[in-house]
Amino acid sequence: xxxxxxxxxxxxxxxxxxxxxxxxxxxxxxxxxxxxxxxxxxxxxxxxxxxxxxxxxxxxxxxxxxxxxxxxxxxxxxxxxxxxxxxxxxxxxxxxxxxxxxxxxxxxxxxxxxxxxxxxxxxxxxxxxxxxxxxxxxxxxxxxxxxxxxxxxxxxxxxxxxxxxxxxxxxxxxxxxxxxxxxxxxxxxxxxxxxxxxxxxxxxxxxxxxxxxxxxxxxxxxxxxxxxxxxxxxxxxxxxxxxxxxxxxxxxxxxxxxxxxxxxxxxxxxxxxxxxxxxxxxxxxxxxxxxxxxxxxxxxxxxxxxxxxxxxxxxxxxxxxxxxxxxxxxxxxxxxxxxxxxxxxxxxxxxxxxxxxxxxxxxxxxxxxxxxxxxxxxxxxxxxxxxxxxxxxxxxxxxxxxxxxxxxxxxxxxxxxxxxxxxxxxxxxxxxxxxxxxxxxxxx
Amino acid sequence: xxxxxxxxxxxxxxxxxxxxxxxxxxxxxxxxxxxxxxxxxxxxxxxxxxxxxxxxxxxxxxxxxxxxxxxxxxxxxxxxxxxxxxxxxxxxxxxxxxxxxxxxxxxxxxxxxxxxxxxxxxxxxxxxxxxxxxxxxxxxxxxxxxxxxxxxxxxxxxxxxxxxxxxxxxxxxxxxxxxxxxxxxxxxxxxxxxxxxxxxxxxxxxxxxxxxxxxxxxxxxxxxxxxxxxxxxxxxxxxxxxxxxxxxxxxxxxxxxxxxxxxxxxxxxxxxxxxxxxxxxxxxxxxxxxxxxxxxxxxxxxxxxxxxxxxxxxxxxxxxxxxxxxxxxxxxxxxxxxxxxxxxxxxxxx
Numbered sequence: 001x002x003x004x005x006x007x008x009x010x011x012x013x014x015x016x017x018x019x020x021x022x023x024x025x026x027x028x029x030x031x032x033x034x035x036x037x038x039x040x041x042x043x044x045x046x047x048x049x050x051x052x053x054x055x056x057x058x059x060x061x062x063x064x065x066x067x068x069x070x071x072x073x074x075x076x077x078x079x080x081x082x083x084x085x086x087x088x089x090x091x092x093x094x095x096x097x098x099x100x101x102x103x104x105x106x107x108x109x110x111x112x113x114x115x116x117x118x119x120x121x122x123x124x125x126x127x128x129x130x131x132x133x134x135x136x137x138x139x140x141x142x143x144x145x146x147x148x149x150x151x152x153x154x155x156x157x158x159x160x161x162x163x164x165x166x167x168x169x170x171x172x173x174x175x176x177x178x179x180x181x182x183x184x185x186x187x188x189x190x191x192x193x194x195x196x197x198x199x200x201x202x203x204x205x206x207x208x209x210x211x212x213x214x215x216x217x218x219x220x221x222x223x224x225x226x227x228x229x230x231x232x233x234x235x236x237x238x239x240x241x242x243x244x245x246x247x248x249x250x251x252x253x254x255x256x257x258x259x260x261x262x263x264x265x266x267x268x269x270x271x272x273x274x275x276x277x278x279x280x281x282x283x284x285x286x287x288x289x290x291x292x293x294x295x296x297x298x299x300x301x302x303x304x305x306x307x308x309x310x311x312x313x314x315x316x317x318x319x320x321x322x323x324x325x326x327x328x329x330x331x332x333x334x335x336x337x338x339x340x341x342x343x344x345x346x347x348x349x350x351x352x353x354x355x356x357x358x359x360x361x362x363x364x365x366x367x368x369x370x371x372x373x374x375x376x377x378x379x380x381x382x383x384x385x386x387x388x389x390x391x392x393x394x395x396x397x398x399x400x401x402x403x404x405x406x407x408x409x410x411x412x413x414x415x416x417x418x419x420x421x422x423x424x425x426x427x428x429x430x431x432x433x434x435x436x437x438x439x440x441x442x443x444x
Numbered sequence: 445x446x447x448x449x450x451x452x453x454x455x456x457x458x459x460x461x462x463x464x465x466x467x468x469x470x471x472x473x474x475x476x477x478x479x480x481x482x483x484x485x486x487x488x489x490x491x492x493x494x495x496x497x498x499x500x501x502x503x504x505x506x507x508x509x510x511x512x513x514x515x516x517x518x519x520x521x522x523x524x525x526x527x528x529x530x531x532x533x534x535x536x537x538x539x540x541x542x543x544x545x546x547x548x549x550x551x552x553x554x555x556x557x558x559x560x561x562x563x564x565x566x567x568x569x570x571x572x573x574x575x576x577x578x579x580x581x582x583x584x585x586x587x588x589x590x591x592x593x594x595x596x597x598x599x600x601x602x603x604x605x606x607x608x609x610x611x612x613x614x615x616x617x618x619x620x621x622x623x624x625x626x627x628x629x630x631x632x633x634x635x636x637x638x639x640x641x642x643x644x645x646x647x648x649x650x651x652x653x654x655x656x657x658x659x660x661x662x663x664x665x666x667x668x669x670x671x672x673x674x675x676x677x678x679x680x681x682x683x684x685x686x687x688x689x690x691x692x693x694x695x696x697x698x699x700x701x702x703x704x705x706x707x708x709x710x711x712x713x714x715x716x717x718x719x720x721x722x723x724x725x726x727x728x729x730x731x732x733x734x735x736x737x738x739x740x741x742x743x744x745x746x747x748x749x750x751x752x753x754x755x756x757x758x759x760x761x762x763x764x765x766x767x768x769x770x771x772x773x774x775x776x777x778x779x780x781x782x783x784x785x786x787x788x789x790x791x792x793x794x
Contacts, residue, residue, distance in 0.1 A: 012485055168485060240786060250787035294475075325478040331485040338479050354485075356478055365491050365547075366589035371680070371734035372489075379786040382734065382778075402785045410483030417489035418589075424481050 003206050005231035006241040009378050010411045012168050012234055012332070016207065018291045018298040019171040024179060026302045027315055031101050033075050033306025034086050034343040035061065036094045040135040041142045042068030047097055053080045057106045058282050060133075061097050070143040070346075071133045075284035075304035076101040089309070089328035089342045091335055096343070099306070109279040117189040122148075125194035125277065132276035133283045133346070137268035138162055138173075138237065139329055141347035144269055148194050150258040156195040160246050161188050163204040163211065163267040164230060164237035167330025170350040172287040173267050175300045177204065177211035180271055181218035187270025188225060190277055195263050200225040202267070203246045207232040234332060235409040239264050241378055253405045283346055290316045292331075294324040294353030303344045309351055310340035323356035332410045365418035373412035373422060379405050383412035387422035390429025395436055398429040406430065491588070494729075495548030497676050501669035502555050502724070508665035509658035512617035513563035517658045523567050525554030527574035535583035549588050553577050556596035559659025559720055560764070561603070562614045569607055576602040593771045594731045597764050604761065612759075614655040631656045633715040636707055637760045644707070649714035656716065663719040670723030683732060683743055684722040688713055690747025691722075698755060712751065721750075721763040731771045738777035746770040 038044040043066035049055055055074040063071035078101040086096040130145035150156060161184065165173040177184055188200045202219070204212050206229050219225045228246045230236050240251045242264060249260040257264050265273075268286060275281040284305050291298040296317025303312055309326065313319060327334030328342070330352055344351075373383035382401060389398035403426060412422040509517040532550040536543045557577050561570060577599025585591040603611050614631050632654050635641035648654050652662025659666070673679045692709035699706045712718060717725075726732060726743060733739045746766040753762035 010487075012487075244786075252787040253785050255787070319475045322475055323478060324475045325480065325484060327484060332483045334482060334484065336477075336479045336481075336484065338477055340477070352484075356476075362490075365544075366587065368491060368494075368589045368729050369732075369734055370494070370729040371732075371739075374734045374783065375680075377783075380783040380788075381785060382782060384734065385778075401782070402788075405785050408482075414483050414485060415487050415489065417487075417491050417494055419486065419490070421481070423483065 003229050003231040004245045005233055005236065006245045006378055008376050008380075008411075009233045009235060009241070010376050010414055011232075012414065014168050014207065014232070015291070016169065016171050016174070018169065019289050019300050020174055020208070022171075022175070022298070022300050024172075024175045024287050024300045024302050027304065027307065027312060029101065029103065029105055030076060030304060030307040030311055031103075032081070033099050033101070033304060034096045034308065035072060035075060035099065035306040036086065036088050036096045036343060036345055037062045037072055038088070038094050039072060039141060039305070039346045040068075040070040041140060042066060042070075042146075044095070045069065045072050047083050047095070049080050049083075049097065051080050051082055054078070055080060055099060057104075058108075058284060060131075060282070068143055068146050070130065070135050070145070071282075072097075073133055073282040073284045074099055075306050077104050077106070078102045087339055087342045089335060089337060089345060089348060096306075108281040109275065112279055115278050117186060117193060120190055120193045120277070122194045122196065125190055125273075128276050129194075129273060132272065132281070134269060134272045134276060135283070135346050136266055137272065137286060137346065137349070138266035139333070139347050139349045141345070144265065144273070147258075147263055147265070148191070150195075154258045155261060156197050156258055156263045157261045158199045158201065158247055159188060159192045159195060159197045159263045159265065160242060161200070161202040161267050161270055162237055162239070162242055162264055163202055163208070163215075164242060165208075166205060166232070166234045166236040166238075167332050167334075167349070168234075169291040169352045170289045170330045171291070172289045172300055172349055174208045174211050176268055176271055176287055177208065178214050181211075181214040183271045183274040184215065184267050185218045185222065185225065185270075186278075187273040188265075189222070190273050191263065191265055191270065192224070197263065198224060201228050201246050202226075203228045203230050203236075203242050205230050205232040205236055234411065235378060235407070238378065238407055238409055240407070253402055286344070286346060286348065288312065288344055288348055289350035290353075291350065292327075292353040294319055294321050294326070294355045295351075296320050303348075305346055306343045308340065309337065309342050309344065312344060312351060313340065313353070319353060321355045325354045325356065327352040327354070332414070333408065362419050364420045367418055367420060370417060372415040372417065376411040376415050378409060378411065379407055381406060383422045383426065384420070386429060387412075387420060387425040390425035390427070390432070393428070393432050395429065395433045399433055403429050404433060491549075492547045494678055495552055497678055498552050498673065498724070499548055499555065501673045502552070502559070502659070504665035504668040505559060505659040505662060505720070506555065508652050508662035509559070509563075512652050512661060513615070513658060514618050516563050519567070520561055520563070520565060520570050520658065521555060521558040523570045524558035524561075524574050525551050527571045528554035528557070528578045531575050531578040532583065535579060536587070539583075541587065544588070547588065550578055550582075553582065553595045553599070556659075556720075556724055557599045559724075560596065560600040560657050560717060562611065562657055564613060564615050565610055569603060569610060572606070573599040573603040589730055591730055592774070593768055594725050594728050597725055597768050597771075600764055601768060604764075614657075616655050617653055617661065631716065632711070633754065633760045636711070637754070640705075642704070642707060644711060644715075646710055646714060649711070660717045660720045663714045666719040666723050670719075673723070673727070679723070679727040680739065682736075682739055683727045686740060686743035687722045687726045687747045687750075688718065690744045691718055691750055694748050694751045695755075698751075706755065712754070716754075716760060717763040718750065721767055725763075725767050731774060733774050733777045733781065735778060735781045735783055737783075738774070738781035741777055741781065742770050742774065745773075
């Protein structure tokens, strides 16, 4: 206690001890990868390769000209077997490049001399980040190069690295910070140079003491960077919560961090920035936490994008139990999968497998106005009413209560004693509101 | 067997030749996969768990009522609980709704209603009060969660209107040595109100050794139950403390003006239903506001009203009416005291 934090929120059981002490191991080289052409928020990519073509590890295989986008790279070397629709862990089907590997792997970063951060040119950093296909690795997968190009008149003075990792089970960021603190700090400095920021912060929850220690050592010679120890609380890693806790600025509803002069990036993203600028290595693999009571041997693995969940899980001793829920991400915001034949993407922070008896859902009861949801909502909303308005599709009322400000963290559903699926109903409300807005725009 | 089916190119993707993938079917996963929406973790709270905890919290007051008023008190409690359950069952059956009498909410209503009755109250009256409390106070509104007024207080208000004499005919606790059993006696608040008697014993009032309703007399027993609820996290501290604090502060003004005429704040806190109301009625989740500011307004106005009614009203029924009155404003309070949305500036609040 006593650490900085935001208002409200919840304290779920964390279960981090399953993997927090386990070093990141490289996953086995997959024989086949399914690489979705949409791994970022924004316009999907178009393939640059054809069926039958040979590709190298790290070769760009798909791109698109749109501003909000990031190219996609081959994660193994081999031959393009097919380009076809395949399952995407976000729940839809997406054009994907399927590569059959030749079993070769490339060494990245050996013999390269470190680049001096002070010599970096902002535009060059942005370009390199774009070319490397780097997206936010905290799960949302927003293209990082876009964040570095805020609209005219918006200056960024602070870069915050997000090392909170407040989802239960997940420890990928924790391990990255503990094992590669120098890369994290270098990436932060590069992001500061590219955005023109003079101050850098790394926000870490108090429950990761080894990561805090490792990073503190790594920043000891850099007075412009501060480590901020935050209370372990969910959703501490939500962008707006983190900014408020770390620098005391509040992003107004409907605004973005750059509106308050802040740029937020995940610690894993910072490592990707380091590797892209120093080694020319694009983003085609990432650290994934595989955990939960439905997995025999929880692990932190460095997995190549496109590796199927089933293959990853097999490397963790396989599944335990008959009825399970497999999540892309953590239990608070992850998506459950209907098949294990889905690939790890740039946004896959973890694969959480929970047994059915942990999640068995009950029919919901009437709201008893206990106010728990209002007390935990980090955005200061009234979820029980938003849920009703969303369910009843009363968009005017929904909008009047700032329903669009909901960050879908799920705290309200978590605490609801009546087990009301508030967050689903709020999603319906948001969707309906956006549909109506689009329709109104079309009518003009 | 997997069979590749050739599809027409997907227009949404444009250029590439796109085909249905062979990996669409999961290759015989041994486990059954469950699909649901986030969050996939939930707290272990449930409505029955909350209600049963409240029932537990009422146990000290129940024990105290039996200690001070004998088995007659237990009889009234049992009658009220049983008739509340029966009423709820009947309404849910007749309205073809799922029967949920096991959730504990009707038990609480029955216990609380009994707590507000004098030990000598007739059994048929207790049955009628329960019928009204659950039938009109709860089920006619749509059942648990939809009622506007606290059902137990509504039942008590109904009995006040129908049996004004019986509801205010108190008996001495049996711990007080008397020649005959069950002597009718005035409560401390009645003695002060109607006879100007300021000679009260605060310790007896705190322990419950005075005439009064079953569960209202022992402030100590109620506080124990209330603290247990607070420890379990089911009540918001600002509700009971705000209500009691307002009663104390507001009554202190009168007391300071004329201590010979008005009793001190401690008297107000320990007399009548102030404690029971503060810990078990004001904190009723369904009928109290959901917003922080709304909760403050709710308890402060109710606290002031309770003192005003006690001092200036025809009957010293301040607690009951103050809470029922403020119950009516809860929807309005919820609507107009929204918490500020994260990051919103003051002026932008509508």
